[in-house]
Amino acid sequence: MKAPKEEVLRRLSYIEGHVKGIRKMVDEDKYCLDILKQTYAVKRALDKLEALLVDGHLQGCVRDKVQAGQGDEALSELAELFSLARR
Amino acid sequence: MKAPKEEVLRRLSYIEGHVKGIRKMVDEDKYCLDILKQTYAVKRALDKLEALLVDGHLQGCVRDKVQAGQGDEALSELAELFSLARR
Amino acid sequence: MKAPKEEVLRRLSYIEGHVKGIRKMVDEDKYCLDILKQTYAVKRALDKLEALLVDGHLQGCVRDKVQAGQGDEALSELAELFSLARR
Amino acid sequence: MKAPKEEVLRRLSYIEGHVKGIRKMVDEDKYCLDILKQTYAVKRALDKLEALLVDGHLQGCVRDKVQAGQGDEALSELAELFSLARR
Numbered sequence: 095m096k097a098p099k100e101e102v103l104r105r106l107s108y109i110e111g112h113v114k115g116i117r118k119m120v121d122e123d124k125y126c127l128d129i130l131k132q133t134y135a136v137k138r139a140l141d142k143l144e145a146l147l148v149d150g151h152l153q154g155c156v157r158d159k160v161q162a163g164q165g166d167e168a169l170s171e172l173a174e175l176f177s178l179a180r181r
Numbered sequence: 182m183k184a185p186k187e188e189v190l191r192r193l194s195y196i197e198g199h200v201k202g203i204r205k206m207v208d209e210d211k212y213c214l215d216i217l218k219q220t221y222a223v224k225r226a227l228d229k230l231e232a233l234l235v236d237g238h239l240q241g242c243v244r245d246k247v248q249a250g251q252g253d254e255a256l257s258e259l260a261e262l263f264s265l266a267r268r
Numbered sequence: 269m270k271a272p273k274e275e276v277l278r279r280l281s282y283i284e285g286h287v288k289g290i291r292k293m294v295d296e297d298k299y300c301l302d303i304l305k306q307t308y309a310v311k312r313a314l315d316k317l318e319a320l321l322v323d324g325h326l327q328g329c330v331r332d333k334v335q336a337g338q339g340d341e342a343l344s345e346l347a348e349l350f351s352l353a354r355r
Numbered sequence: 356m357k358a359p360k361e362e363v364l365r366r367l368s369y370i371e372g373h374v375k376g377i378r379k380m381v382d383e384d385k386y387c388l389d390i391l392k393q394t395y396a397v398k399r400a401l402d403k404l405e406a407l408l409v410d411g412h413l414q415g416c417v418r419d420k421v422q423a424g425q426g427d428e429a430l431s432e433l434a435e436l437f438s439l440a441r442r
Contacts, residue, residue, distance in 0.1 A: 099207065106204040113200060117193040126184065126238045127258055133231050134265050137224055141441060144220050148437050151213045152430050160430075165421045169413050171214055172433065176409050178221050179440060180402060228354060235350050239343050247339045256326050256334075259346065263322050266353060267315060273381065280378040287374060291367040294360065300412045301432055307405050308439050311398055318394050325387045345388055352395050 097150025105143045112136050148175070184237025192230045199223050235262070271324025279317045286310050322349070358411025366404045373397050409436070 116132045159168035203219045246255035290306045333342035377393045420429035 097213065099210075102207050103204060106200060106207060110197060110200045110204065113193060113197045117190060117197065120186065120189050120193060123186075126234050126242060127262060130231060130234050130238070130262065131265060133227055133234070137227050140220055140224050140227075144217060145438065145441060147213050147217050147220070149434055151217070152434050152437075155213060156433075157426065157430060160421050160426045165418065165426070169418060169421075172417075173410055173413050175214060175217065176413075176437075176440070177406065178218060179437070180406060232351065232354060236347055239347050239350075243346075244339070244343060247334050247343075252331065252334045252339070256331060259330075260323055260326050263326075263350075263353070264319065266350070267319060271387065273384075276381050277378060280374060280381060284371060284374045284378065287367060287371045291364060291371065294363050294367060297360075300358065300408050300416060301436060304405060304408050304412070304436065305439060307401055307408070311401050314394055314398050314401075318391060321387050321391050321394070325391070329387060349388060349391065352392060 097146045097154075102143065102146060105139065105146070109136060109139050109143070112139065144179075148179075151175070184233045184241075189230065189233060192226065192233070196223060196226050196230070199226065231266075235266075238262070271320050271328075276317065276320060279313065279320070283310060283313050283317070286313065318353075322353075325349070358407045358415075363404065363407060366400065366407070370397060370400050370404070373400065405440075409440075412436070 112132065113136060116129060116136070119129050119132065156168045156172065159165060199219065200223060203216060203223070206216050206219065243255045243259065246252060286306065287310060290303060290310070293303050293306065330342045330346065333339060373393065374397060377390060377397070380390050380393065417429045417433065420426060
């Protein structure tokens with residue numbers, strides 16, 4: 095992985111804690127709209143993490159593969175990535 | 182919360198474990214595309230959880246409020262929910 | 269439809285013109301990234317139109333149905349709407 | 356543009372006709388949920404068109420740029436494309 099590792103780990107820890115917090119809210123029978131607001135917030139946090147990972151992939155792995163003459167493989171992987179992101 | 186509590190908790194535990202697993206992948210410097218596939222999978226799992234929560238909200242809280250003559254409040258909350266879901 | 273009709277029609281005309289403009293760009297072999305930027309812009313315009321329609325639906329049709337004692341039907345329709353919006 | 360031109364134009368014509376059809380529905384005061392179903396369908400059609408354009412971009416323009424030694428420019432453009440797709 096070529097994205098800044100410390101920042102990726104920090105964001106993942108935050109997301110994990112956020113999900114744990116939602117579980118606590120459910121356990122305590124909080125109002126479902128308040129729970130939904132938190133699940134949307136987790137998805138937004140995942141979006142930002144993905145942006146970081148994609149940038150790292152483009153500037154790191156794809157660049158390396160292109161320079162190593164494996165551009166075709168890098169392009170196939172990017173096509174797959176776009177199709178995953180779209181779902 | 183009016184969605185089936187056991188199932189919501191089960192899904193949240195699963196998502197929490199999934200995020201923990203991604204953190205381990207990052208720690209072990211796995212390939213970023215494989216990490217991204219997992220973050221997309223977590224978002225899909227959150228989508229399904231949200232569907233469950235929204236159904237519970239509509240069939241539970243909104244129905245109750247309508248019957249208690251608080252339909253207007255329920256509608257304002259739904260407008261807010263749609264705008265959150267859209268972001 | 270309970271959303272402000274003139275505004276909905278105005279937005280739809282704009283979107284139709286936008287799509288026609290994209291067709292012209294394709295016809296003239298413009299750069300594909302510039303074309304993609306326009307298709308994303310059309311989707312954002314559709315998002316805003318949908319927000320307007322959903323608000324009109326909630327404040328108009330759903331409110332009317334609730335007051336006419338058809339709250340259950342309105343709630344089933346909303347569940348369907350959420351599941352469409354999610355796809 | 357490197358995607359199959361005839362197919363892209365065909366899809367755009369279809370989308371344009373679809374939007375025109377929605378405008379007619381609004382004009383005739385159809386039920387807003389039926390109108391919303393059609394706006395969601397147009398977005399799905401745009402998603403498929405975008406998939407086609409992105410594939411054409413990757414297999415055409417990006418490949419060409421990489422082979423012409425302009426890989427860095429191609430990667431910056433892809434980063435921009437991902438950030439647009441994400442919004």
